[in-house]
Amino acid sequence: MTKRLVEGSPRRVVIYCRISDDREGKRWGVGRQEKVCRERAEHNGWDVVEVLVENDVSAFNGKLRPKYEQLLAMLRSGEANAVLALSNKRLQRDWRAAFAFLDLAEAQDVAIDTIKAGRYNLNTAEGRAQARRAAIDAQEESEEIGERVRDAKADNLAAGTYRGGPRPFGFEADGETPRSLLCPKCGATEGFSVERECGSCSAQAINAPGSEAWHVEQAMDTVIVNGSLRAACRDFKEAGVRTVARRFKQADGTRGEPESREWQPTEMRRLLLRPRNAGLIDHHGEIVGRAAWPPLVPEEKWRACKAVLENPGRRTTTSNARVWLGTGRYRCYCGEAVRGSTGGVGGRAKVGPTGKTWRPKYRCYTAKHVSREAASLDTYVVARAIARLSRPDAAELLLPPSPAAGEGEDLAATANALRAKLDGFAADYAGDLITRQQMLDGTALTRKRLEKTEAQMAVRASRSVLASLPLGTSEVEGLWPGFDLDKQGAIIDALMAVTIHPARRGRPAGFQPGSQAGYFDERTIEIRWKDHQGKLLPVDDSR
Template sequence: MGSEQRRAAVYLRISQDRENTRLGVDRHREDAEALIAARRWLAVGVYEDNDISGKGHKKRPAFERLLKDIEAGLIDVVVAQEWPRLERNRTDGVRIIEAAQRHHVLLTFAKGSDIDCTTAAGRLSADMFSAIARNEIEVKAERQSRAQRQRAEQGRPPKGVRPLGYATNGEVIEHEAEAVRKMYAAFSSGASLRAIAAALSGYRGADVPHLPALPRHNRTLMIERNARRAEEGLQPRPVPEDGPWVSSTVLGILRNPRYAGYSTYTPKEVLANGDRRRSWRAQILRDEHGDPITGNWDGIVALPVWEAVQDRLDDPARISNRTGTDRKHLGSGLYRCAVCDRPVKAHGQRYRCAGHIMRSREQIDDFVVEAVRRRLALPDLHDLLPSADEPRMLEIKTEIDERRARIHRAQRDYDDELIEGLDLKRIRDRENAAIDTLEVERLRLSLGMSHNSVLKARDPLSAFDAGDLALRRQAIEILCEVRLHPHPRGVKAFDPDSVTVTWR
């Protein structure tokens, strides 16, 4: 086929065109069309991926259509501005080179030369251009990552999307911050992620904590961006419809160390411990002594509260749960069987321990609630409350920090080739096992009185009466142990002696 008969397709791509000005793709189209006209080829189509990266994280629809048409034999020449416009990842590089080789398609560039992938020299050139394009991306990514880490090491707020409660410069947005504090307090008091999401969405109910309703954060962010665009004389972008909050968003907020004032850095590589559930803790930046680096912003949540929430999120019972952690009944999993000491389960209108007891839920709950209400009404209540073991909590935190510092030092020694990989693994496994044991103990101590708004209230009885299901369950768990005995045979009336309430 003569050169004047070749069917030429134009491929256009610009990584970022957020304002959709199309200036870049239009320039590239003009250059490509001028090249096609100069070489007397037949223009058969334009394949455009505007505002799409070529790194491979996002599908490029026009690139996929280009490959499909090459395989169909509809194209003899592909014209692009330069190789990096065509691809910047190994997978797409191999695909375009092999397709061009199979179908004798010439690759040519307005700011470059022809590449004939049917020859060994042409494929070598294509491989080299592809490798250079990938190297440019990787070097840029390393430079940006190092700058982000340096920024975090200095305690400066990270760039990018602002989290709920903070402005981009790190200043606190008070009405959002108050919602964040209440989210942490609700979770510490036993509320589930699902219940917190429902409360933020405006739902109300016995098992929904009292939180201010907020619009979805992505909607708020787009409204703010459009306000800035209006100041710059730009057209607004579409604003996402408001909808209910989801549990994963709540989890991300509860996991974020920035709310406790910690500076964080998210590495691109997989974390050394491989545990995604604890990744936020692992991403807290530490200095050469292994101590956490604090940010140059005000924390929204007190450190003990943040740590307590992490302990509850790391609780093995939550990790192994596949059906959710919401409790629908006051005593399910909380009251115990007096025969075997196992937690009872809700079974229809009753509490049940298989083979031992079957008791009326309403009668038991009424009895326990009234007993707790009498306790909360005592004038010397605070003298009777179990005290948190603050010294032991401090000891646990100090020991956890020391063991994490040992892991950090071992990693540094390994990087400096002072120890072998097996030594690093042995140290990491030993210290992580000890940390897990300490965190289980801290979980038991931390989710207690200090994080229950009923027991901290000026009027605990009124706070208990007004509390949601999770808050009341936690108050009962802190105050007492409830054991259910088998109901006496032949007795229809409720027997108070068949329920044992032991005050802690």
């Protein structure tokens, strides 16, 4: 039932506070809006019945504002008959919503007061007209701001310059100066061209060791080698490298003091996939040209990293770390992968000094076929891997041959030329030099060539995890325990395919009754080696 205003009684006011995106978190935060509105309510002699706070919600983009809808419901029901806000722009920036609000206020005898513009007078035609003009002006202001921002970004996009925003990791606040480059010849730390050429001695710059740019390159190398974002995050943590300081949103909707955080895999993925790392400009996910700043890494390396991260077959998980070396990697004879599980040890008499009645096992995902004691199987697989890596001819067997003379084509230059050609088709069509069909045909053909070139760049920059190992030496065995499970798994993937066959009847040869080991029979484990291209070699009869 609608409550009407009793003559002489104080109005029941709702204070409405909204912050669309107060990045400074200081000037007109929710706390200050509420404070000045309460002071105005006390001055007016009004009773505050509710304070509604809308955090990071725009009044212009048309999205639902739950607290604003609650305000309207309270006015319709008569629970409140007055509204207080910082300004009319806090209430609405869309003239349609404003007109509907004013109609409701007039019908329900609602008083509207704002700190910046004063009280609305809806009792006269002139007062209602002023209120509606203010709503139209507010929308016009929002639209003009949007147009200026879009135009500025379009100009920046055409020029390949920075389009604004928070400081990107690896760059200075201007978004275009790498943090930081170093000339290996003369030691210069500034004055480099877009091609990373030193202005003093014309030498090619490198990323200064320990700089943000250097850490970005190292993280890409880590991902290209073993595909692990967690490993890259661990490297950053050990080096004390944190995210760029940001003002994060607080509980009251304001922004706190600048704060940096440890890198998480999701943030690391976004960082490494940025086209700006390779000196490229993107628009709505499409590369549209070269940027006006020096790249942090060669385009080939960025594309190789991108290919790894966007590979549909890449393992992703929300767990903190890999627990099982063989999970999803070893295969059951049925073709399914195996998963980590546990199994009993066969009674209390076999528990042994650990006191555990179970031990880790690998099981077929179907739960119908093979099951093997995990530690014994991993030990066997690792021993075979180390033996293979330590062979004198390991490098010849496992690494691709060096590129022949004449294969050093500058793919980056080819890609840039093709992108320029695409721009040329549009310009020629606009100048009536070619027909629409000629433009479409030329664009389609050139795009295919560009996609092929980009794929070649990714392949050329990618390198096997085996290339980082001292192949053909005994050092591999000593280094292996220091590798995390992601790197160990990447090495196993590059070396072999492991298949588990059904267990044989009886105890395996050499089994000692009373030992803590399970019935592990290496004859049931099939290992097929891979060549440098990752292709399986013929079955190894020795298994």
